[in-house]
Amino acid sequence: MKILHTADWHIGKKLHKHELSKDFDLFIEWLCTCIQEKGVDLLLISGDVFDLANPSSEARKQYYKALLQLRNLNCKIILTGGNHDSPAMLDAPGEILRELEMHVIGSLRDTIEECIIPIKGSSGKIELVVVALPYLRDADLRSAADGNTYEDRLEAIRMGIQNTFLGAAEVCKTQFPDIPALAMGHLYAAGVETSESERDIQIGNQAAFQASQFGEFFDYIALGHIHKPQKVNGLVPTYYSGSPIPLSFSERKDEKRVLILDTEESWIPESIPVPVFRKLLKLTGNLNELQNKLSELINNSMLNNLIELEMIEEHYDATKLYELDKLIQNFDNPGFEIVKSRVNFKNKVTGASELYAGAPQLEDLKPKEVFLELLANHEYETDTNREILGAFDELMEELQQQETANEL
Known part of the structure; x- marks a missing residue:
């Protein structure tokens, strides 16, 4: 058989x-x-x-x-x-x-x-x-x-x-x-x-x-x-x-x-x-490197290839944020779509604009990642920490099951 x-x-x-x-x-x-x-x-x-x-x-x-x-x-x-x-x-x-x-x-x-x-x-x-x-x-x-x-x-x-x-x-x-x-x-x-x-x-x-x-x-x-x-x-x-x-x-x-x-x-x-019907591409680099990588793309897939961009720069520069946004809006290469982008400044400053630009967006975080950040602000003993995490995971599982039941 x-x-x-x-x-x-x-x-x-x-x-x-x-x-x-x-x-x-x-x-x-x-x-x-x-x-x-x-x-x-x-x-x-x-x-x-x-x-x-x-x-x-x-x-x-x-x-x-x-x-x-x-x-x-x-x-x-x-x-x-x-x-x-x-x-x-x-x-x-x-x-x-x-x-x-x-x-x-x-x-x-x-x-x-x-x-x-x-x-x-x-x-x-x-x-x-x-x-x-x-x-x-x-x-x-x-x-x-x-x-x-x-x-x-x-x-x-x-x-x-x-x-x-x-x-x-x-x-x-x-x-x-x-x-x-x-x-x-x-x-x-x-x-x-x-x-x-x-x-x-x-x-x-x-x-x-x-x-x-x-x-x-x-x-x-x-x-x-x-x-x-x-x-x-x-x-x-x-x-x-x-x-x-x-x-x-x-x-x-x-x-x-x-x-x-x-x-x-x-x-x-x-x-x-299984055949590859479309490619998922993650392109990283500074603004100029991203421009070059996007211009060199060649399509050989049945479906549109999806792209995630990550711009990495040494210092915060609002102009480069604007240029990246313009690059994404003007991107028009048949067979390719940019579906996500993020920015990473290596040398961060404490200004509000810098913190906003460099921080991950809430939609990118999982509930557990947010909870871990909050938990890190409190000093608990190891056993207590594990108990709290265990309780959180059980609550998430129960919530998922309740949502399933309510949706039916």
Whole structure:
């Protein structure tokens, strides 16, 4: 059986207010061709299908259109929810999609058996069992009796994840003996490389899950959440497929890919690069250097390339700020768009205008970064500091869940 592993589609994503819908359409067209050429039997999508819990009507339309395109290839599909997804929204059409051989699991089910999907081969016999686990939220993993200290909460989360995977493994051993088993998950594993576009989860990622805790029963573990494709050092083959398109400028150098397994040959996947539909360019330098770099750009992409500018100057100069603004307004190079700019003066002065020009804008900061700045103004003991940070991260997680519930 041939299996294709992908994740983190983030349908509806905007990059500095720039729509990435065309990027996703091109990816799906390429994916359909890839599935046909490689003879893929089963498609796994490990979470974060949407970028927002309450996606726009355009994003929902794009999602269902993509599923129909893929369904026309006679390829079975298993899709799980991620931390960006609304479990209720994904689960709503579940029974209809199941009739089309599409299994969508947005939330953890009441019993682990409901997350276990047997896959039949062409002979009609079960050839593979898939444990399709969505993003495990704090409420899924620990109870009020799990302890009150920061470390207690972290350990409860780690053990909750471990027990969920090991419990599923036991069910597979009992109900499907001698059948290969594969697990899907959406979480943060210890030791992986992240990018700017991954949202903090599970107490600020400090509850990082050790891959060895997955155990050694599963033949392969298909992970989502981390956008940089990479292998995880576990007891069995464990991989993040990564996002198929760049979702932030921090991902501009990543080689986006999907992973294909041929279970008759190996459980080590083959990496298939996704074509580059547009480039994300970060140009830095002084005003003259930026002018030269912008004038030398050559377009060879299907979509407009997006540019982030950073002007770096030794001393504050209001004239150069004006010139940079004029440079951006007058920029007209077909195939390129400047979507963001910032200024960095190395030798700062204490004048108000200098402070305003050199400081990061509030829209560029994450809530946690603002909180850390405020926390730095107070002198707390180390343990107290950690407790405060832990409480903040839990509040952010609860707020996200409440927003999801209110939007539905």
